Amino acid sequence: MIIVLKPRTTEENILRVENMVRARGLETHTVRGEELTIIGCIGDTVRVDPRLFEVDKSVEKVMHVQEPYKLANRAFHPEDTIVDVAGVKVGGDHMALIAGPCSVESEEQVIEIAKAAKESGANMLRGGAFKPRTSPYSFQGMGLAGLDILCKAREVTGLPIVTELMSAEYLDLFDEKVDLIQIGARNMQNFDLLKQLGKTKKPILLKRGLNATYEEWIMSAEYIMSSGNPNVILCERGVRTFESYTRNTLDLQAIPVIRRLSHLPIIVDPSHAGGKWWLVEPMSKAAVAAGADGLMIEVHNNPECALCDGGQSLKPAKYDTLLKEIRQIAEVVGKKM
Numbered sequence: 001m002i003i004v005l006k007p008r009t010t011e012e013n014i015l016r017v018e019n020m021v022r023a024r025g026l027e028t029h030t031v032r033g034e035e036l037t038i039i040g041c042i043g044d045t046v047r048v049d050p051r052l053f054e055v056d057k058s059v060e061k062v063m064h065v066q067e068p069y070k071l072a073n074r075a076f077h078p079e080d081t082i083v084d085v086a087g088v089k090v091g092g093d094h095m096a097l098i099a100g101p102c103s104v105e106s107e108e109q110v111i112e113i114a115k116a117a118k119e120s121g122a123n124m125l126r127g128g129a130f131k132p133r134t135s136p137y138s139f140q141g142m143g144l145a146g147l148d149i150l151c152k153a154r155e156v157t158g159l160p161i162v163t164e165l166m167s168a169e170y171l172d173l174f175d176e177k178v179d180l181i182q183i184g185a186r187n188m189q190n191f192d193l194l195k196q197l198g199k200t201k202k203p204i205l206l207k208r209g210l211n212a213t214y215e216e217w218i219m220s221a222e223y224i225m226s227s228g229n230p231n232v233i234l235c236e237r238g239v240r241t242f243e244s245y246t247r248n249t250l251d252l253q254a255i256p257v258i259r260r261l262s263h264l265p266i267i268v269d270p271s272h273a274g275g276k277w278w279l280v281e282p283m284s285k286a287a288v289a290a291g292a293d294g295l296m297i298e299v300h301n302n303p304e305c306a307l308c309d310g311g312q313s314l315k316p317a318k319y320d321t322l323l324k325e326i327r328q329i330a331e332v333v334g335k336k337m
């Protein structure tokens, strides 16, 4: 953090601001120019609110030179984090291949899709039991009954299960039953919920908020990590732009940017990004080529009749072809599949 003082600040005031900084546990390194004096603050600046100094009568402005996150920061943890989801590794040269319906609709549906996806090479099963729908009149998910169906599908296929937690009310239950707890785009900045996630050591799949910046997204990961759970996987799922032809716009740049800023794994959900099934294949390929640590794809055995997101779901046969093609791209970028 750098504090720029107002022109012609007196020695007395320079000393006073330096003392304020030191009182916060930081060291100071002051440079006196002819017009301007700047105070470099050295130490754990992440915990210091710059507004404390901004309001001071002698201070012109305060600039952060370091990111406001620490635990998620690549600078403090140069090697890639590899998250273990019930034995399936995510990050490094491992690929998470998560597939399944948007929503759990019935036991037959989920088990049929899970078996087919596993056959194709998927290593995790997704399915929403609690659904964050825009309309209160849309299907809201099967709730706890849906969760039991996912557990059954895990029993049958051995695939770890991924499902969305919308309320801390069910955290204990999810901790007991779910292998990878998804926090959806709409809850990315539900800070109370994020803080509660420190109570579990279960891995968290943190989706990017609809219009969250990289820094806001990483700060949400920081919330989870600082509350005691280091097992976070980030998921790019498209952001809102002016374009309305597609549901969202897939931000492929998120992959190299997150990789540079953070050591956490990053996967891509091309289904919710484009909102169209035929965009899933090209965007999945692009995501893997750009270095994604995995893909979360909606797969449905009867998309025409799906209760949610049928139009963006792949049929199992299409998913199968996609994974075959992706295998070659993964090899080129040094990922195991």
Ligand code: PEP
Binding pocket: 102, 128, 132, 164, 183, 184, 185, 186, 207, 237, 272
């Ligand atoms: C989902 O994956 O089921 C979902 C609702 O996604 P998002 O939170 O990214 O909209």
Ligand code: MN
Binding pocket: 102, 103, 272, 298, 308, 309
């Ligand atoms: Mn969906």
